[in-house]
Amino acid sequence: MDGQPTEGAVPQQPVPGYPQPPAVAPAQQPGYPPYGAPTAYGTTPQPAGYPAYGAPTAYGTSPYGTENPYGPPTAYGSPTGYGYAQPGYYGAMAGTQRNDLGVWALILGILSLVSFSILTGIPAIILGNKSKAAVARGEANNPGLGMAGVIMGWISVAVIGLIVFFFAVIMVIGIAASTTST
Amino acid sequence: MTIASEAPDRVRTVVADPTRSVAWRSPLVAPLALAGAALLGALVVRVVDPNVAGHYPVCLSLTLTGTYCPFCGGLRAVHDLMLGNVAGAFKMNPLVVLGLPFLGLAWWRWMRRAARGARVIARTPTWPAWVTFGVIAAFWVARNIPALQGWLAP
Numbered sequence: 001m002d003g004q005p006t007e008g009a010v011p012q013q014p015v016p017g018y019p020q021p022p023a024v025a026p027a028q029q030p031g032y033p034p035y036g037a038p039t040a041y042g043t044t045p046q047p048a049g050y051p052a053y054g055a056p057t058a059y060g061t062s063p064y065g066t067e068n069p070y071g072p073p074t075a076y077g078s079p080t081g082y083g084y085a086q087p088g089y090y091g092a093m094a095g096t097q098r099n100d101l102g103v104w105a106l107i108l109g110i111l112s113l114v115s116f117s118i119l120t121g122i123p124a125i126i127l128g129n130k131s132k133a134a135v136a137r138g139e140a141n142n143p144g145l146g147m148a149g150v151i152m153g154w155i156s157v158a159v160i161g162l163i164v165f166f167f168a169v170i171m172v173i174g175i176a177a178s179t180t181s182t
Numbered sequence: 183m184t185i186a187s188e189a190p191d192r193v194r195t196v197v198a199d200p201t202r203s204v205a206w207r208s209p210l211v212a213p214l215a216l217a218g219a220a221l222l223g224a225l226v227v228r229v230v231d232p233n234v235a236g237h238y239p240v241c242l243s244l245t246l247t248g249t250y251c252p253f254c255g256g257l258r259a260v261h262d263l264m265l266g267n268v269a270g271a272f273k274m275n276p277l278v279v280l281g282l283p284f285l286g287l288a289w290w291r292w293m294r295r296a297a298r299g300a301r302v303i304a305r306t307p308t309w310p311a312w313v314t315f316g317v318i319a320a321f322w323v324a325r326n327i328p329a330l331q332g333w334l335a336p
Binding site: 098110111167 | 239241242243251252253254303305306307308311312314315318322
Protein backbone atom coordinates (compact mmCIF):
# COMPACT_ATOMS: atom_id res chain seq x y z
CA MET A 1 0.00 0.00 0.00
CA ASP A 2 3.02 2.23 0.06
CA GLY A 3 2.50 5.50 -1.71
CA GLN A 4 -0.37 3.97 -3.52
CA PRO A 5 -3.18 6.26 -4.50
CA THR A 6 -6.51 5.32 -3.08
CA GLU A 7 -10.09 6.08 -3.69
CA GLY A 8 -10.90 9.65 -4.37
CA ALA A 9 -7.31 10.62 -4.00
CA VAL A 10 -5.68 10.45 -7.38
CA PRO A 11 -2.35 12.22 -7.22
CA GLN A 12 -2.61 15.16 -9.45
CA GLN A 13 0.22 16.16 -11.63
CA PRO A 14 0.87 19.72 -12.64
CA VAL A 15 -1.08 20.73 -15.62
CA PRO A 16 1.15 22.46 -18.09
CA GLY A 17 0.29 25.86 -19.18
CA TYR A 18 -2.70 26.26 -16.97
CA PRO A 19 -3.17 29.11 -14.55
CA GLN A 20 -4.07 27.91 -11.15
CA PRO A 21 -7.14 29.05 -9.24
CA PRO A 22 -5.82 31.06 -6.33
CA ALA A 23 -5.69 29.82 -2.79
CA VAL A 24 -8.15 26.99 -2.26
CA ALA A 25 -8.53 27.56 1.48
CA PRO A 26 -4.97 26.73 2.48
CA ALA A 27 -5.42 28.11 5.99
CA GLN A 28 -7.47 25.22 7.32
CA GLN A 29 -4.48 23.59 8.94
CA PRO A 30 -2.84 26.00 11.30
CA GLY A 31 0.22 24.81 13.07
CA TYR A 32 1.08 22.12 10.63
CA PRO A 33 4.72 22.23 9.74
CA PRO A 34 5.57 22.60 6.10
CA TYR A 35 6.78 19.34 4.81
CA GLY A 36 9.68 20.05 2.56
CA ALA A 37 7.50 19.94 -0.50
CA PRO A 38 6.39 22.93 -2.50
CA THR A 39 4.34 24.64 0.13
CA ALA A 40 3.75 27.80 -1.78
CA TYR A 41 2.31 25.78 -4.56
CA GLY A 42 -1.32 26.16 -3.79
CA THR A 43 -1.15 29.74 -2.78
CA THR A 44 0.05 31.76 -5.71
CA PRO A 45 -1.26 31.79 -9.22
CA GLN A 46 1.13 30.27 -11.65
CA PRO A 47 2.10 32.12 -14.75
CA ALA A 48 0.70 30.70 -17.88
CA GLY A 49 3.12 28.64 -19.85
CA TYR A 50 4.82 27.28 -16.80
CA PRO A 51 6.99 24.36 -17.88
CA ALA A 52 5.50 20.99 -17.15
CA TYR A 53 7.10 18.79 -14.64
CA GLY A 54 4.52 16.09 -14.64
CA ALA A 55 2.97 13.86 -17.17
CA PRO A 56 0.57 15.65 -19.45
CA THR A 57 -1.69 12.62 -19.28
CA ALA A 58 -3.07 13.86 -16.01
CA TYR A 59 -4.63 16.75 -17.83
CA GLY A 60 -8.28 17.03 -17.02
CA THR A 61 -8.26 14.59 -14.14
CA SER A 62 -8.28 17.28 -11.53
CA PRO A 63 -10.68 20.13 -11.32
CA TYR A 64 -8.40 22.01 -9.01
CA GLY A 65 -5.23 22.10 -10.90
CA THR A 66 -1.68 22.00 -10.16
CA GLU A 67 -0.53 20.84 -6.80
CA ASN A 68 0.53 17.31 -6.14
CA PRO A 69 -1.35 16.61 -2.93
CA TYR A 70 0.95 13.94 -1.59
CA GLY A 71 4.26 15.47 -2.30
CA PRO A 72 7.05 13.37 -3.71
CA PRO A 73 6.40 9.63 -3.61
CA THR A 74 9.11 9.05 -1.04
CA ALA A 75 7.31 11.23 1.46
CA TYR A 76 4.88 8.50 2.33
CA GLY A 77 7.36 6.05 3.79
CA SER A 78 9.55 8.65 5.36
CA PRO A 79 10.34 8.51 9.07
CA THR A 80 8.09 11.38 9.94
CA GLY A 81 5.36 9.82 7.89
CA TYR A 82 3.08 12.81 7.67
CA GLY A 83 3.48 12.85 3.96
CA TYR A 84 -0.03 13.77 3.09
CA ALA A 85 -0.63 16.70 5.33
CA GLN A 86 0.42 19.61 3.28
CA PRO A 87 -0.86 23.10 3.34
CA GLY A 88 -2.60 24.05 0.20
CA TYR A 89 -4.17 20.66 -0.18
CA TYR A 90 -7.05 21.04 2.19
CA GLY A 91 -10.20 22.37 0.80
CA ALA A 92 -9.53 20.61 -2.45
CA MET A 93 -10.68 17.29 -1.03
CA ALA A 94 -11.66 18.19 2.53
CA GLY A 95 -9.30 15.71 4.14
CA THR A 96 -10.45 12.22 3.38
CA GLN A 97 -7.11 10.57 2.84
CA ARG A 98 -7.04 8.72 6.18
CA ASN A 99 -10.67 7.63 6.20
CA ASP A 100 -9.37 4.08 5.88
CA LEU A 101 -8.51 4.07 9.59
CA GLY A 102 -12.11 4.68 10.60
CA VAL A 103 -13.47 2.04 8.23
CA TRP A 104 -11.06 -0.60 9.50
CA ALA A 105 -11.79 0.36 13.10
CA LEU A 106 -15.52 0.03 12.50
CA ILE A 107 -15.27 -3.37 10.84
CA LEU A 108 -12.84 -4.76 13.39
CA GLY A 109 -15.11 -3.44 16.13
CA ILE A 110 -18.15 -5.16 14.63
CA LEU A 111 -16.20 -8.40 14.34
CA SER A 112 -15.04 -8.08 17.92
CA LEU A 113 -18.64 -7.83 19.08
CA VAL A 114 -19.82 -10.67 16.86
CA SER A 115 -17.29 -13.08 18.27
CA PHE A 116 -16.28 -11.26 21.45
CA SER A 117 -12.73 -11.61 20.28
CA ILE A 118 -10.06 -9.34 21.69
CA LEU A 119 -7.95 -10.35 18.70
CA THR A 120 -10.00 -7.88 16.68
CA GLY A 121 -11.14 -5.71 19.59
CA ILE A 122 -7.68 -4.43 20.47
CA PRO A 123 -6.79 -3.48 16.88
CA ALA A 124 -10.19 -1.79 16.64
CA ILE A 125 -9.32 0.37 19.65
CA ILE A 126 -5.88 1.25 18.31
CA LEU A 127 -7.11 2.06 14.81
CA GLY A 128 -10.10 3.94 16.15
CA ASN A 129 -7.89 6.17 18.25
CA LYS A 130 -5.61 6.78 15.29
CA SER A 131 -8.68 7.58 13.25
CA LYS A 132 -9.81 10.15 15.80
CA ALA A 133 -6.33 11.67 15.73
CA ALA A 134 -6.48 11.82 11.94
CA VAL A 135 -9.83 13.60 12.13
CA ALA A 136 -8.33 16.09 14.57
CA ARG A 137 -5.50 16.70 12.12
CA GLY A 138 -7.98 17.25 9.32
CA GLU A 139 -6.90 14.15 7.41
CA ALA A 140 -10.20 12.30 7.75
CA ASN A 141 -13.84 13.28 7.96
CA ASN A 142 -15.41 10.16 9.47
CA PRO A 143 -15.09 10.57 13.24
CA GLY A 144 -18.15 8.44 13.91
CA LEU A 145 -16.64 5.30 12.45
CA GLY A 146 -13.50 5.49 14.53
CA MET A 147 -15.49 6.26 17.65
CA ALA A 148 -17.77 3.28 17.01
CA GLY A 149 -14.73 1.06 16.57
CA VAL A 150 -13.23 2.24 19.85
CA ILE A 151 -16.46 1.72 21.77
CA MET A 152 -17.15 -1.74 20.37
CA GLY A 153 -13.54 -2.73 20.89
CA TRP A 154 -13.66 -1.71 24.55
CA ILE A 155 -16.95 -3.55 25.06
CA SER A 156 -15.43 -6.74 23.65
CA VAL A 157 -12.31 -6.33 25.77
CA ALA A 158 -14.41 -5.81 28.89
CA VAL A 159 -16.64 -8.80 28.18
CA ILE A 160 -13.69 -11.04 27.37
CA GLY A 161 -11.93 -9.84 30.51
CA LEU A 162 -14.96 -10.79 32.62
CA ILE A 163 -15.26 -14.19 30.93
CA VAL A 164 -11.60 -14.99 31.42
CA PHE A 165 -11.83 -13.83 35.01
CA PHE A 166 -14.82 -16.06 35.80
CA PHE A 167 -13.27 -18.93 33.86
CA ALA A 168 -10.15 -18.64 36.01
CA VAL A 169 -12.26 -18.48 39.19
CA ILE A 170 -14.19 -21.59 38.18
CA MET A 171 -10.96 -23.39 37.30
CA VAL A 172 -9.48 -22.53 40.69
CA ILE A 173 -12.65 -23.63 42.49
CA GLY A 174 -12.73 -26.84 40.50
CA ILE A 175 -9.11 -27.62 41.25
CA ALA A 176 -9.65 -26.85 44.92
CA ALA A 177 -12.76 -29.04 45.03
CA SER A 178 -11.06 -31.94 43.26
CA THR A 179 -8.06 -31.81 45.59
CA THR A 180 -10.18 -31.68 48.74
CA SER A 181 -12.58 -34.42 47.65
CA THR A 182 -9.91 -36.97 46.87
CA MET B 183 -8.74 24.08 15.64
CA THR B 184 -6.85 23.94 18.89
CA ILE B 185 -6.55 20.18 18.64
CA ALA B 186 -5.17 20.37 15.15
CA SER B 187 -2.53 22.85 16.20
CA GLU B 188 -1.53 20.93 19.31
CA ALA B 189 -1.37 17.46 17.86
CA PRO B 190 1.98 17.80 16.04
CA ASP B 191 3.65 19.16 19.17
CA ARG B 192 2.45 16.23 21.19
CA VAL B 193 3.74 13.79 18.60
CA ARG B 194 7.09 15.50 18.48
CA THR B 195 7.62 15.42 22.24
CA VAL B 196 6.89 11.71 22.34
CA VAL B 197 9.33 10.98 19.55
CA ALA B 198 12.03 13.17 21.02
CA ASP B 199 11.73 11.83 24.56
CA PRO B 200 15.35 11.27 25.62
CA THR B 201 14.53 9.00 28.55
CA ARG B 202 13.59 6.11 26.31
CA SER B 203 16.31 4.05 24.72
CA VAL B 204 16.85 4.07 20.99
CA ALA B 205 16.14 0.37 20.57
CA TRP B 206 12.66 0.65 22.03
CA ARG B 207 11.82 3.52 19.74
CA SER B 208 12.48 1.43 16.67
CA PRO B 209 9.41 0.96 14.50
CA LEU B 210 10.31 -2.72 14.29
CA VAL B 211 9.42 -3.28 17.95
CA ALA B 212 5.66 -3.42 17.42
CA PRO B 213 5.54 -5.97 14.57
CA LEU B 214 8.20 -8.15 16.17
CA ALA B 215 6.42 -8.10 19.52
CA LEU B 216 3.15 -8.98 17.82
CA ALA B 217 4.77 -11.88 15.96
CA GLY B 218 6.32 -13.12 19.19
CA ALA B 219 2.99 -12.94 20.99
CA ALA B 220 1.24 -14.76 18.14
CA LEU B 221 3.88 -17.49 18.13
CA LEU B 222 3.62 -17.86 21.87
CA GLY B 223 -0.15 -18.12 21.65
CA ALA B 224 0.08 -20.71 18.90
CA LEU B 225 2.49 -22.76 21.00
CA VAL B 226 0.11 -22.62 23.97
CA VAL B 227 -2.78 -23.74 21.75
CA ARG B 228 -0.61 -26.57 20.47
CA VAL B 229 0.31 -27.79 23.95
CA VAL B 230 -3.06 -27.21 25.68
CA ASP B 231 -5.48 -29.12 23.48
CA PRO B 232 -8.64 -27.10 22.67
CA ASN B 233 -10.44 -30.32 21.71
CA VAL B 234 -10.71 -31.12 25.41
CA ALA B 235 -13.64 -29.34 27.00
CA GLY B 236 -12.74 -27.05 29.86
CA HIS B 237 -9.32 -26.04 28.60
CA TYR B 238 -10.58 -22.74 27.19
CA PRO B 239 -13.71 -20.64 27.72
CA VAL B 240 -16.50 -21.50 25.31
CA CYS B 241 -17.37 -18.91 22.67
CA LEU B 242 -19.90 -16.46 24.05
CA SER B 243 -21.92 -16.43 20.84
CA LEU B 244 -22.29 -20.21 20.99
CA THR B 245 -23.18 -20.10 24.68
CA LEU B 246 -25.76 -17.35 24.47
CA THR B 247 -27.35 -17.84 21.08
CA GLY B 248 -26.43 -21.37 20.08
CA THR B 249 -25.06 -20.16 16.77
CA TYR B 250 -21.48 -20.42 15.64
CA CYS B 251 -19.56 -17.20 15.37
CA PRO B 252 -17.19 -16.76 12.41
CA PHE B 253 -14.23 -17.74 14.56
CA CYS B 254 -15.72 -20.76 16.33
CA GLY B 255 -13.33 -23.64 15.88
CA GLY B 256 -10.46 -21.24 15.39
CA LEU B 257 -8.45 -22.50 18.34
CA ARG B 258 -8.89 -26.10 17.19
CA ALA B 259 -7.89 -25.04 13.68
CA VAL B 260 -4.70 -23.41 15.01
CA HIS B 261 -4.06 -26.51 17.10
CA ASP B 262 -4.36 -28.70 14.02
CA LEU B 263 -2.20 -26.36 11.97
CA MET B 264 0.53 -26.44 14.60
CA LEU B 265 0.47 -30.23 14.30
CA GLY B 266 0.70 -29.97 10.53
CA ASN B 267 -2.84 -31.18 9.96
CA VAL B 268 -4.11 -28.72 7.38
CA ALA B 269 -7.13 -30.84 6.39
CA GLY B 270 -8.27 -31.12 9.99
CA ALA B 271 -7.79 -27.39 10.49
CA PHE B 272 -9.83 -26.68 7.37
CA LYS B 273 -12.66 -28.81 8.71
CA MET B 274 -12.65 -26.85 11.95
CA ASN B 275 -12.58 -23.34 10.52
CA PRO B 276 -11.81 -22.75 6.83
CA LEU B 277 -11.97 -19.00 7.37
CA VAL B 278 -9.05 -19.04 9.77
CA VAL B 279 -6.99 -21.32 7.55
CA LEU B 280 -7.60 -19.17 4.47
CA GLY B 281 -7.25 -15.91 6.37
CA LEU B 282 -3.91 -16.60 8.01
CA PRO B 283 -1.91 -16.14 4.77
CA PHE B 284 -3.49 -12.70 4.38
CA LEU B 285 -2.59 -11.82 7.94
CA GLY B 286 0.94 -13.01 7.29
CA LEU B 287 1.15 -10.90 4.15
CA ALA B 288 -0.10 -7.83 5.99
CA TRP B 289 2.44 -8.47 8.74
CA TRP B 290 5.24 -8.80 6.19
CA ARG B 291 4.32 -5.50 4.55
CA TRP B 292 4.24 -3.90 8.00
CA MET B 293 7.75 -5.24 8.68
CA ARG B 294 9.04 -3.91 5.38
CA ARG B 295 7.60 -0.46 6.08
CA ALA B 296 8.95 -0.49 9.62
CA ALA B 297 12.39 -1.48 8.35
CA ARG B 298 12.38 1.68 6.26
CA GLY B 299 11.57 3.69 9.37
CA ALA B 300 7.88 4.35 8.82
CA ARG B 301 5.86 4.91 11.97
CA VAL B 302 2.46 5.62 10.52
CA ILE B 303 0.06 2.80 9.65
CA ALA B 304 0.02 2.23 5.93
CA ARG B 305 -2.84 3.83 4.13
CA THR B 306 -5.07 1.30 2.42
CA PRO B 307 -8.05 1.61 0.17
CA THR B 308 -11.28 1.01 2.03
CA TRP B 309 -12.55 -1.75 -0.24
CA PRO B 310 -10.41 -4.50 1.37
CA ALA B 311 -12.03 -3.65 4.69
CA TRP B 312 -15.52 -3.97 3.25
CA VAL B 313 -14.58 -7.17 1.37
CA THR B 314 -13.20 -8.64 4.58
CA PHE B 315 -16.39 -7.78 6.37
CA GLY B 316 -18.55 -9.18 3.59
CA VAL B 317 -16.64 -12.46 3.43
CA ILE B 318 -16.74 -12.95 7.18
CA ALA B 319 -20.42 -12.04 7.40
CA ALA B 320 -21.30 -14.44 4.58
CA PHE B 321 -19.28 -17.18 6.23
CA TRP B 322 -20.96 -16.43 9.54
CA VAL B 323 -24.41 -16.92 8.03
CA ALA B 324 -23.45 -19.90 5.89
CA ARG B 325 -21.95 -21.97 8.67
CA ASN B 326 -25.18 -21.69 10.67
CA ILE B 327 -27.31 -23.04 7.81
CA PRO B 328 -27.96 -26.70 8.65
CA ALA B 329 -27.37 -27.94 5.12
CA LEU B 330 -23.88 -26.42 5.08
CA GLN B 331 -22.79 -27.29 8.59
CA GLY B 332 -21.12 -30.48 7.46
CA TRP B 333 -18.54 -28.39 5.61
CA LEU B 334 -18.38 -25.10 7.44
CA ALA B 335 -19.25 -25.71 11.09
CA PRO B 336 -16.62 -27.00 13.51
